[in-house]
Amino acid sequence: xxxxxxxxxxxxxxxxxxxxxxxxxxxxxxxxxxxxxxxxxxxxxxxxxxxxxxxxxxxxxxxxxxxxxxxxxxxxxxxxxxxxxxxxxxxxxxxxxxxxxxxxxxxxxxxxxxxxxxxxxxxxxxxxxxxxxxxxxxxxxxxxxxxxxxxxxxxxxxxxxxxxxxxxxxxxxxxxxxxxxxxxxxxxxxxxxxxxxxxxxxxxxxxxxxxxxxxxxxxxxxxxxxxxxxxxxxxxxxxxxxxxxxxxxxxxxxxxxxxxxxxxxxxxxxxxxxxxxxxxxxxxxxxxxxxxxxxxxxxxxxxxxxxxxxxxxxxxxxxxxxxxxxxxxxxxxxxxxxxxxxxxxxxxxxxxxxxxxxxxxxxxx
Numbered sequence: 001x002x003x004x005x006x007x008x009x010x011x012x013x014x015x016x017x018x019x020x021x022x023x024x025x026x027x028x029x030x031x032x033x034x035x036x037x038x039x040x041x042x043x044x045x046x047x048x049x050x051x052x053x054x055x056x057x058x059x060x061x062x063x064x065x066x067x068x069x070x071x072x073x074x075x076x077x078x079x080x081x082x083x084x085x086x087x088x089x090x091x092x093x094x095x096x097x098x099x100x101x102x103x104x105x106x107x108x109x110x111x112x113x114x115x116x117x118x119x120x121x122x123x124x125x126x127x128x129x130x131x132x133x134x135x136x137x138x139x140x141x142x143x144x145x146x147x148x149x150x151x152x153x154x155x156x157x158x159x160x161x162x163x164x165x166x167x168x169x170x171x172x173x174x175x176x177x178x179x180x181x182x183x184x185x186x187x188x189x190x191x192x193x194x195x196x197x198x199x200x201x202x203x204x205x206x207x208x209x210x211x212x213x214x215x216x217x218x219x220x221x222x223x224x225x226x227x228x229x230x231x232x233x234x235x236x237x238x239x240x241x242x243x244x245x246x247x248x249x250x251x252x253x254x255x256x257x258x259x260x261x262x263x264x265x266x267x268x269x270x271x272x273x274x275x276x277x278x279x280x281x282x283x284x285x286x287x288x289x290x291x292x293x294x295x296x297x298x299x300x301x302x303x304x305x306x307x308x309x310x311x312x313x314x315x316x317x318x319x320x321x322x323x324x325x326x327x328x329x330x331x332x333x334x335x336x337x338x339x340x341x342x343x344x345x346x347x348x349x350x351x352x353x354x355x356x357x358x359x360x361x362x363x364x365x
Contacts, residue, residue: 001028002060003266005202006067007281010074010288013296015279019269023063027265031055031258047254048219048236048247050121051110053165053212054258061209062259064200066266070274071281073199075288086150096153100129103160107167117230121167124175125160131179132159139187154207155179158186161211166219169236174222178215186211209259216255220248 001020032055034040035047042049049055086092107125111118136155140148162182163175170178189206193199200206223239237244273279283292293300 001063002057002208003063003067003204005204006064006200007071008201009292010071010283011281011292012283012287013292015273015281018279019273019281022269022273023266026269027059027063027262028055031059031261034257035254042250042254042257045250045253046237046247047250048169048223048239049165049216049254050168051107051164053161053215053219054254057161057164057208057212058216058255058258059262061205061207061212062262063266064202064204065198065209066263067270068193068198068200068205070267070270071199073197074201075285077199089149092150092153096156100126100156100160103129103164107164111168111231113231115231117168117228117234120171120227120230124170124172124178125163125167127172127175128159128163128179128182129156130159131176132156132162132183133179135159135180135183136187139184154203155183155187158182158207158211161186161208162215162218165212165215166223168234169219169223169228169239171222171224171227174218177222178218181218182211182214185214213255213259216251217248220251223247 001023003023004016004020007016032052034042035049035052035055037043042054103125104122108118108122111121133152133154133156136158137148137152140146140151159179159182162178163170166174166178186207189210190203192206193203219239221240223236223244224241225236225238228234228236228238237247239247270281273281283295287295291300
């Protein structure tokens with residue numbers, strides 16, 4: 001569930017598990033049914049969604065918006081303390097690589113066979129992601145004159161989201177338009193949280209809901225019956241490229257229904273859970289200050305490294321610095337922070353330091 005990212009830093013773990021089960025059953029399943037089931041109203045109407053623009057992206061992105069409204073802002077929102085960038089750019093790039101690779105299975109696999117349509121879906125998926133990444137990076141460059149790797153990754157995800165509903169229906173030139181428009185519109189959509197004052201820390205609504213809507217609309221414009229027929233089975237009237245003008249109405253109806261249903265149902269689920277004892281999602285202020293990882297899980301990704309307050313201040317100097325090789329007293333070095341126990345080597349150094357100090361005191365006496 002893509003929307004769980006919005007829970008970061010101000011939600012409790014156990015209630016999230018209950019929420020995910022309820023949301024998957026009551027929100028995702030009905031939308032997937034009306035999109036892909038042969039008796040679903042959108043399928044019967046003629047809506048085109050090859051791999052999940054509405055069931056996956058619009059529904060999850062809109063759920064993130066509903067969760068943001070329900071939870072409220074994190075402590076310190078709007079201050080310098082929360083005006084941070086991703087803590088590990090390498091992880092952002094690595095995660096994007098995993099997603100990009102997995103998307104070939106996500107979109108290409110939706111052909112349900114190793115055929116030409118699956119190949120075409122993979123081609124347009126890669127192309128839209130590439131163009132989306134470059135587009136977002138160029139838009140970010142206009143602000144800081146920096147070539148942002150995080151910006152490229154964000155745009156690549158926006159391009160992947162947008163091409164999802166049309167990946168089995170559009171040709172390669174159309175994928176360029178998907179990537180450019182998704183990278184542009186989703187980039188500017190990240191400003192919505194400042195305009196309306198909601199706290200969507202990972203821009204899930206901007207990337208997935210808005211990106212999904214962009215993809216659905218573009219599918220109405222660029223879908224081609226000839227591309228869908230690459231598998232030798234599918235027959236669709238196509239979109240505007242094939243002069244099937246009503247397709248835009250079908251796509252807008254599906255997008256609007258998915259957005260509305262997800263927002264309303266997600267809000268209902270959140271408030272029902274809110275009044276069940278023990279299942280309130282918002283953590284208390286003390287937990288938020290300490291950190292959800294530490295308070296809820298008892299562990300965290302990075303244990304801080306603390307330096308001894310006296311490090312180097314009272315130690316004899318040598319060519320290697322305070323407490324270095326050739327000095328009378330070895331340096332204590334760094335010690336683990338948080339609950340990290342003192343390691344044996346630190347204890348040995350401390351013992352040597354103490355015994356050496358005692359020896360000097362006796363000599364002076």
